[in-house]
Amino acid sequence: MIWDFFYKLASPRYFYAITGKWAVWLGWLCLILMVAGLYGGLILAPPDYQQGESYRIIFIHVPSAWMSLFVYVFMAFNAAIGLIWRIKLSEIIARSSAPAGAAFTFLALVTGALWGKPMWGTYWVWDARLTSELILLFLYLGFIALQSAIEDPRQAARASAVLAIAGLVNIPIIHYSVVWWNTLHQGPTITKFDNPSIHTSMLIPLLIMAVAFKLYFFTNLLMRARCEVLLREKDSRWVQELVIEGRISEKTA
Amino acid sequence: MTEFFHMGGYAFYVWTSYGVVFLVLLLTFLAPLHRRHKIIALIKSAQTRKEKLARRRT
Amino acid sequence: MLSSNPYLATIQRDLLLGLRNPGRLLNPLLFYGLVALLFPLALGPEHRLLAQAAPGIIWVAALLATLMTLDSLFRGDFNDGSLELLALSPHPFVLLVAAKLFAQWLLTGLPLILLTPVLGMFFSLTGQSIGILLLTLLLGTPTISLIGAIGAALTLNIRGAGGGALLALLVLPLYIPVLIFAAGTIKAAGAGLPVDGQLFFMAALLVLAITLAPAAVAAALKINMH
Numbered sequence: 001m002i003w004d005f006f007y008k009l010a011s012p013r014y015f016y017a018i019t020g021k022w023a024v025w026l027g028w029l030c031l032i033l034m035v036a037g038l039y040g041g042l043i044l045a046p047p048d049y050q051q052g053e054s055y056r057i058i059f060i061h062v063p064s065a066w067m068s069l070f071v072y073v074f075m076a077f078n079a080a081i082g083l084i085w086r087i088k089l090s091e092i093i094a095r096s097s098a099p100a101g102a103a104f105t106f107l108a109l110v111t112g113a114l115w116g117k118p119m120w121g122t123y124w125v126w127d128a129r130l131t132s133e134l135i136l137l138f139l140y141l142g143f144i145a146l147q148s149a150i151e152d153p154r155q156a157a158r159a160s161a162v163l164a165i166a167g168l169v170n171i172p173i174i175h176y177s178v179v180w181w182n183t184l185h186q187g188p189t190i191t192k193f194d195n196p197s198i199h200t201s202m203l204i205p206l207l208i209m210a211v212a213f214k215l216y217f218f219t220n221l222l223m224r225a226r227c228e229v230l231l232r233e234k235d236s237r238w239v240q241e242l243v244i245e246g247r248i249s250e251k252t253a
Numbered sequence: 254m255t256e257f258f259h260m261g262g263y264a265f266y267v268w269t270s271y272g273v274v275f276l277v278l279l280l281t282f283l284a285p286l287h288r289r290h291k292i293i294a295l296i297k298s299a300q301t302r303k304e305k306l307a308r309r310r311t
Numbered sequence: 312m313l314s315s316n317p318y319l320a321t322i323q324r325d326l327l328l329g330l331r332n333p334g335r336l337l338n339p340l341l342f343y344g345l346v347a348l349l350f351p352l353a354l355g356p357e358h359r360l361l362a363q364a365a366p367g368i369i370w371v372a373a374l375l376a377t378l379m380t381l382d383s384l385f386r387g388d389f390n391d392g393s394l395e396l397l398a399l400s401p402h403p404f405v406l407l408v409a410a411k412l413f414a415q416w417l418l419t420g421l422p423l424i425l426l427t428p429v430l431g432m433f434f435s436l437t438g439q440s441i442g443i444l445l446l447t448l449l450l451g452t453p454t455i456s457l458i459g460a461i462g463a464a465l466t467l468n469i470r471g472a473g474g475g476a477l478l479a480l481l482v483l484p485l486y487i488p489v490l491i492f493a494a495g496t497i498k499a500a501g502a503g504l505p506v507d508g509q510l511f512f513m514a515a516l517l518v519l520a521i522t523l524a525p526a527a528v529a530a531a532l533k534i535n536m537h
Contacts, residue, residue, distance in 0.1 A: 053261035
């Protein structure tokens with residue numbers, strides 16, 4: 001039964017019709033959770049006894065960092081599925097994941113630097129996590145650059161799938177070597193981000209924000225995938241009819 | 254309220270972080286909307302071109 | 312006379328082509344030496360500082376020199392159609408690609424290693440440090456050639472000014488583990504620490520690259536040949 005559903009979903013027309021509603025629902029849910037998470041994180045949660053108010057960056061930094069890795073794995077898996085079984089939808093999903101993933105990685109870096117300044121006294125330290133995050137950003141940018149350098153969409157999808165898989169194999173190796181390099185040069189760093197026992201009043205908003213970021217990603221993914229479907233199918237009858245009948249126009253979402 | 258915005262002296266770091274995050278998330282959200290707008294305009298212009306051609310032929 | 316074994320024949324052919332075009336062989340080497348030479352001029356001639364920075368400098372120069380050779384790796388065979396013939400031959404394409412990559416390393420990686428002792432002397436490295444440096448290059452340059460070949464195969468259809476920069480963007484992040492371990496190994500050896508573990512790790516990376524990269528390169532080439 002579930003396979004029937006996925007089979008149907010693989011048809012561009014069905015995908016386009018059903019995901020329009022999903023995107024709206026996910027988007028609103030994301031907004032509600034984000035407001036709740038911000039309220040809990042910025043207003044309800046007490047200041048940290050060591051870091052004072054500056055720790056509040058955690059509520060956006062940690063979800064961004066989590067998402068940066070999650071999106072890459074998600075993207076590479078979809079790219080691999082698209083490459084192996086030649087499923088167009090997976091190709092589209094892989095391509096549509098990349099911009100939001102790169103944005104999360106960038107945000108994890110910026111918020112990490114802004115948190116580092118009051119904690120370490122400098123915006124950038126060659127901390128293992130920040131360094132890995134920076135390399136991850138370059139992996140995303142390479143994927144996006146390769147996608148946009150090849151004009152034929154199928155060929156672009158397949159070439160960048162090979163790159164994404166190579167990156168996925170490399171991520172654990174990169175992380176391991178960066179951690180090793182870090183301990184070699186600085187001695188074991190005491191990361192002030194590590195908090196062995198985080199208080200519930202801080203944990204709950206953090207988790208809410210994490211879920212909100214995840215929903216944001218899927219909303220964004222669906223919006224981008226719908227654009228991609230529309231563009232790839234622009235000469236097909238169902239898209240032409242949608243436009244003629246005025247059921248979609250430039251204005252509506 | 255001023256205390257809230259002051260963030261215990263860390264206002265610059267906290268509010269810059271939040272500002273950058275929400276700016277980037279907003280831009281990432283708007284990009285596909287803009288793209289969709291352009292794609293539909295493209296399809297429409299192709300349709301009107303086709304119609305004109307068809308009319309000229311008859 | 313080419314061997315009747317298809318893989319040996321591929322290696323022989325590529326070596327012959329490479330040796331007939333000495334520019335392709337020598338220019339990356341000159342580039343390697345020149346980049347390494349720029350650093351003492353930028354950092355100042357102080358021996359201690361240079362000896363300390365040498366492993367990193369030499370390794371970065373080696374990475375960049377390898378990067379220079381990548382673009383021509385498949386370009387000629389792609390343009391004259393012989394790559395397509397290889398893909399259509401009855402022998403497994405992956406193994407033929409592996410043979411090509413081995414020939415590529417013999418033409419670019421090996422000369423680089425042979426030149427390195429000279430560079431080591433310029434940077435006043437001790438004999439033992441040079442030995443470890445050569446070991447890391449021996450284990451590391453095949454790995455970066457293999458990883459780089461994936462990038463070269465992926466960007467085969469992309470021409471114009473952005474092509475070279477794109478290749479660097481795709482490949483350099485994947486080089487980082489090799490760079491970290493190679494430079495770290497030499498540093499640890501200089502401080503009198505045991506380095507077996509690091510060398511084994513580099514060997515493991517090489518084995519991983521040998522098993523996975525030819526398949527990825529073959530897949531990427533096939534994608535671009537349609």
